[in-house]
Amino acid sequence: MSFVYLAFRNMLRHRTRTVLTLISILVSVGVLFAVISYDRSFSMALEREMHNTGVHINVVPTGCPHEAASLLLHGGAVPRVLSRDDLAAIEELVGDRALALYPMLIAQARNVAVDRLDVVYGLDRNSFSEFKPNWKIAHGGFPDSGQDLILGFRKAEQQGLQVGDIIEYQVRGRFRQEVRPGGFKNKLDDLEEFFLPESGLVLGFKVAGILDKTGTQDDGAVFAPLTTAYMMLGPAGGVTALGIRLSAPEQARSVSRELESGFSGIQAVTPDHLLDTVTGVVHSAKILSFSMVVLVVVISSGGVMNSILMTVFERTREIGVMRAIGASRLDVFKMTLGEALILTSAGGILGIVSVSAAAQLIEKFVSMFLPYVPQGLAFGFDPLVALGCLAFSLLMGCLAGLYPAIKSSGISPVEAMRN
Numbered sequence: 001m002s003f004v005y006l007a008f009r010n011m012l013r014h015r016t017r018t019v020l021t022l023i024s025i026l027v028s029v030g031v032l033f034a035v036i037s038y039d040r041s042f043s044m045a046l047e048r049e050m051h052n053t054g055v056h057i058n059v060v061p062t063g064c065p066h067e068a069a070s071l072l073l074h075g076g077a078v079p080r081v082l083s084r085d086d087l088a089a090i091e092e093l094v095g096d097r098a099l100a101l102y103p104m105l106i107a108q109a110r111n112v113a114v115d116r117l118d119v120v121y122g123l124d125r126n127s128f129s130e131f132k133p134n135w136k137i138a139h140g141g142f143p144d145s146g147q148d149l150i151l152g153f154r155k156a157e158q159q160g161l162q163v164g165d166i167i168e169y170q171v172r173g174r175f176r177q178e179v180r181p182g183g184f185k186n187k188l189d190d191l192e193e194f195f196l197p198e199s200g201l202v203l204g205f206k207v208a209g210i211l212d213k214t215g216t217q218d219d220g221a222v223f224a225p226l227t228t229a230y231m232m233l234g235p236a237g238g239v240t241a242l243g244i245r246l247s248a249p250e251q252a253r254s255v256s257r258e259l260e261s262g263f264s265g266i267q268a269v270t271p272d273h274l275l276d277t278v279t280g281v282v283h284s285a286k287i288l289s290f291s292m293v294v295l296v297v298v299i300s301s302g303g304v305m306n307s308i309l310m311t312v313f314e315r316t317r318e319i320g321v322m323r324a325i326g327a328s329r330l331d332v333f334k335m336t337l338g339e340a341l342i343l344t345s346a347g348g349i350l351g352i353v354s355v356s357a358a359a360q361l362i363e364k365f366v367s368m369f370l371p372y373v374p375q376g377l378a379f380g381f382d383p384l385v386a387l388g389c390l391a392f393s394l395l396m397g398c399l400a401g402l403y404p405a406i407k408s409s410g411i412s413p414v415e416a417m418r419n
Contacts, residue, residue, distance in 0.1 A: 122229020340401025
């Protein structure tokens with residue numbers, strides 16, 4: 001009769017204790033697997049999104065890196081703008097290395113129907129698909145006129161809006177004639193020349209398209225042509241940010257350094273810079289998560305050790321009989337350690353399977369508490385992480401079962417029979 005079989009039979013004799021111990025291991029290994037898998041998925045999705053934005057450098061007025069990241073990812077407002085002189089100088093310095101330049105305005109406008117402020121991102125009408133190449137339009141299409149809007153998935157869902165609906169916004173004026181899209185050099189001149197300020201004016205804007213769900217802040221945003229954002233913001237003397245698309249993306253770091261050293265008052269942010277900044281923002285949450293994992297693992301290991309020790313004390317007489325009929329110390333050691341390994345490996349497998357089955361629910365729950373969630377986050381079963389967690393559960397079984405195994409193997413047959 002194998003010692004593994006004996007260990008298994010002993011666990012069945014104490015089903016309640018075995019189930020409780022398995023649950024503690026399931027929780028500890030499951031939490032470990034969830035944290036590591038989510039962290040890996042988050043990092044890969046974040047890096048992929050940062051390098052698929054359509055632009056290689058974002059130029060914003062000088063501020064801290066976190067403020068720049070907030071502007072480009074979360075819609076945070078910047079107190080300064082890039083002036084016409086700044087734009088001309090940037091264009092001259094970059095020269096032929098730039099395939100395209102994308103001016104951007106970020107405005108806040110009062111939505112009359114719900115009486116709240118919406119953040120509106122203004123881009124040139126011809127630049128939407130280039131600036132956001134990973135966008136998928138679920139309904140409708142890109143703007144055809146200067147008063148068309150694109151809504152994020154959640155924004156449209158919250159207000160029950162569909163393609164063709166009209167949203168009324170309070171604006172600061174209107175244009176006396178249409179400002180044609182394109183023409184970066186003359187864009188600001190045209191905006192200022194044709195704009196007529198008018199306080200308290202309310203205009204209707206048509207929903208031209210609704211984005212497919214992205215899982216990012218884009219889901220709750222409003223996107224519009226540059227002229228629409230200008231009407232909402234009013235004469236600003238410049239733009240909020242400037243996106244630069246390079247012919248050679250590998251030159252992004254060197255060009256950004258040239259821009260920052262050549263001009264005062266601007267900050268050139270590359271995808272790598274944004275990646276480092278956003279990673280730093282979520283770093284504290286990651287440390288807290290791993291601290292909780294360590295705590296859960298320690299408690300679980302103590303539970304395994306306590307369960308095996310109780311088994312040893314209860315089976316002292318039985319172990320003495322086994323020793324008396326020929327079982328060696330090593331045999332008793334292997335039987336006790338085997339019981340711990342069976343418990344931890346079974347609990348580890350159950351924990352990994354449980355987390356994989358509930359991956360979508362866990363992803364939605366965790367995403368509610370994170371400041372930023374990259375698009376395309378695919379949290380689920382990761383074979384490499386699963387193998388690592390299973391190996392860790394076996395190591396935990398070895399460490400938790402080592403002391404009980406040593407104690408059981410040292411039981412004297414005579415003393416065991418006498419007691």
